[in-house]
Amino acid sequence: MADYKKKNILVTGGAGFIGSHVVRTFVRRYPDYNIYNLDALTYAGNLENLKDIEGRDNYFFLKGDITDAAFIEKEFAEKQFDAVIHLAAESHVDRSITDPLAFAKTNILGTINLLNAFKAIWMDNWDGKLFYHVSTDEVYGSLGATGYFTEETPYDPNSPYSASKASSDHFVRAYGETYGLPYTISNCSNNYGPNQFPEKLIPLFINNIINKNPLPVYGDGNYTRDWLYVEDHAEAIDLIFHKGQKNETYNIGGFNEWKNIDLVGLLCRQMDIKLGRQEGESEKLITFVRDRPGHDLRYAIDASKIHDGLGWNPSVTFEEGLAKTIEWYFDNSEWLQHVTSGEYQKYYKTQYSQTRI
Ligand code: NAD
Ligand code: TYD
Numbered sequence: 001m002a003d004y005k006k007k008n009i010l011v012t013g014g015a016g017f018i019g020s021h022v023v024r025t026f027v028r029r030y031p032d033y034n035i036y037n038l039d040a041l042t043y044a045g046n047l048e049n050l051k052d053i054e055g056r057d058n059y060f061f062l063k064g065d066i067t068d069a070a071f072i073e074k075e076f077a078e079k080q081f082d083a084v085i086h087l088a089a090e091s092h093v094d095r096s097i098t099d100p101l102a103f104a105k106t107n108i109l110g111t112i113n114l115l116n117a118f119k120a121i122w123m124d125n126w127d128g129k130l131f132y133h134v135s136t137d138e139v140y141g142s143l144g145a146t147g148y149f150t151e152e153t154p155y156d157p158n159s160p161y162s163a164s165k166a167s168s169d170h171f172v173r174a175y176g177e178t179y180g181l182p183y184t185i186s187n188c189s190n191n192y193g194p195n196q197f198p199e200k201l202i203p204l205f206i207n208n209i210i211n212k213n214p215l216p217v218y219g220d221g222n223y224t225r226d227w228l229y230v231e232d233h234a235e236a237i238d239l240i241f242h243k244g245q246k247n248e249t250y251n252i253g254g255f256n257e258w259k260n261i262d263l264v265g266l267l268c269r270q271m272d273i274k275l276g277r278q279e280g281e282s283e284k285l286i287t288f289v290r291d292r293p294g295h296d297l298r299y300a301i302d303a304s305k306i307h308d309g310l311g312w313n314p315s316v317t318f319e320e321g322l323a324k325t326i327e328w329y330f331d332n333s334e335w336l337q338h339v340t341s342g343e344y345q346k347y348y349k350t351q352y353s354q355t356r357i
Contacts, residue, residue, distance in 0.1 A: 002034045002060060002079070010036045010081040012066055012114065013088030015045035017196045018134070021234040022085060027053045029238070034058055036079060039088065040065040043343055048335055049195045066110030069117075076117035083130040085241060086114055089168075092199050093138075093161045094351060097293060100160035107164035108171070115175045123179060131183045132241055133172040137226070137251065138162035139187060142296035149187070150302045151249045158294045176247050184244045186237065188252040189301045193230030193321065194328035198340060199347065201225075202322075205264060206329045207336060209271045209282045216352055219291035221261030224298040228254035229321035232314045239310045250310075253301025256318050261286075267322065274326055289352070 002008065014023040014037030027035050035058055039045045053059055064071050066088050075081075089107050090096065096103045115131065122129045140149040141156030155170075157163040175181040192202045205215050236252045244250060258266075268282035275282075306312045316324070329336060 003058075006032055006034045006058070007082045008036065008079050009033045010038055010075075010079070010084045012038050012084065012086045013045070015039040015041055015047055015049060015061075016087065016091070017044070017049075017193075018191055018230055018233055019087040020046075020049035020195050021193070021230050022087065022237055023050060023059070024053055025231075025234045025238055026085075027056050027059045031058055034060065036060045036062055036081070038062040038064055038066070038075065042090075043347075044091065044197050046195075046335075046339060048338065066113055067105050069113045072113045072117045073120065076121050080121060081118070082128065083132065083241070084114060084118055085132045085134065085237065086111065087134045089165070090161070092197075093159045094199070094292065096159055096161035096164070098350075100164075103160050103164040104167075107161075108167045111168040112171055115171060115181065119175065119179050119181060126180055126182050129182055130241070130246070131172065131175075131181055132237070133169065133183060133185045134237065135169050135185055135187045136162065136165050137187050137189045137253070137299050137301055138296065139166040139169060140299075143298040143300055145298070148300045148302035149251060149253075151187075151251055151305055158296055162296075173247075182246045184240050184246065185249045186240055186252050186306075187249065187301075188233055188236070189226035189228050189254060189299055191228055191230045191233050193325050194332070195335075196230070198336065198344075199351075201260065201263075202267065202325065203329065205267055206271065206326060207340065209268065209285060210275070210329075212285065214287040215264060215268075215282075215285045216287055216289040217260060217264060218289060218295060220288065221259065221264065223260050223295060224257050224300065225260070225263075226253045226255075226257050226300045227263070227318060227321075228252065228256065228314060229316050229324075232316065235315070236306060236312050239312050240306070243310055245309075250306045251301045251303055252306055252312075253303040254314050254318070255303065256314070257298075257300050258318070266319070267326075270319075270322060270326055274330065 013019040
């Protein structure tokens, strides 16, 4: 039973990749909070991610869908959440190209349902309340060879995923302006690390290297992303949650830009060492495939606001973070086997069968 004197914090999407690291950080660090993890357990949600903290008495799991307004309203009315950290989303660009509506439903309507339920319980007195919306740098669109995304960069989303996240950011700000709802938003660059579903570049390629399957590099591989270790993102979220300015946005990035093809080269070299394979063996698996439609050329974050204002910095270099990530996937081969069975096989076939060039 939850302790009624404690603050009730709702984390949505806590069974997913980033959400599970956020839940773990908060459950371990803040015994004075009741942490509620609300998750629909889609293909991307997995309670195995939280096995180590599921028995803690300040942790509670609620299975449910944020698109179900009645369910969300009921949970908010019952639990009187003091704060929300909202991560639940459809998160993979390639899936958004196949099924944009699913992204509009979860990312836009789901966010509005949460905002409405939060407003319904606190509208008369917002004191001490916070709606923290976790978003992505992809809302800013694509950079050319130079420049960085700042908090002032105009939104210019290109994929159905980023368009749906941009829309949800706008709704959060609109509820702030219209109803006085206290919020923070953070827009983070590409995350990597333990527990990431193997549809995203790094875990997909780790799994394919282990199994000696082709590494499908989109286009010429000259696309740039700014990579951040997931635990550093969770730290940033903790800082912004506790010390961020109300109704402000923070950009979070790794100061760590990599062209995809260079990143894949580094990954292959680290994997060859780990697997005891000859240098260059995994690189032979690289296969250039048809490009992603609307593929953003470059993302790079200017994270000086969170660095200067809140003293945040990434704690690991990319080489260290990647080595830790590889280690985790080796130590958790059962996790990898569980998530790559069944539905995953169908997804993989559909996504990659026609793409070789
Ligand atoms: P993920 O896909 O790994 O996890 C999403 C979680 O949300 C899963 O547990 C899933 O079950 C849950 N979920 C999905 N639809 C739901 C619904 N309708 N109701 C309730 N739960 C639902 O995603 P992630 O990579 O951990 O991303 C988390 C958040 O961070 C997202 O909002 C994403 O936009 C944002 N983000 C991700 C990255 C990244 O690189 N992964 C970078 C910046 C921002
Ligand atoms: P991804 O991990 O899907 O993240 P995002 O699209 O949100 O940046 O992809 C990272 C980069 O890797 C992106 O430029 C697309 C590219 N990519 C490939 O080249 N091949 C793949 O199979 C995948 C999944 C991604």
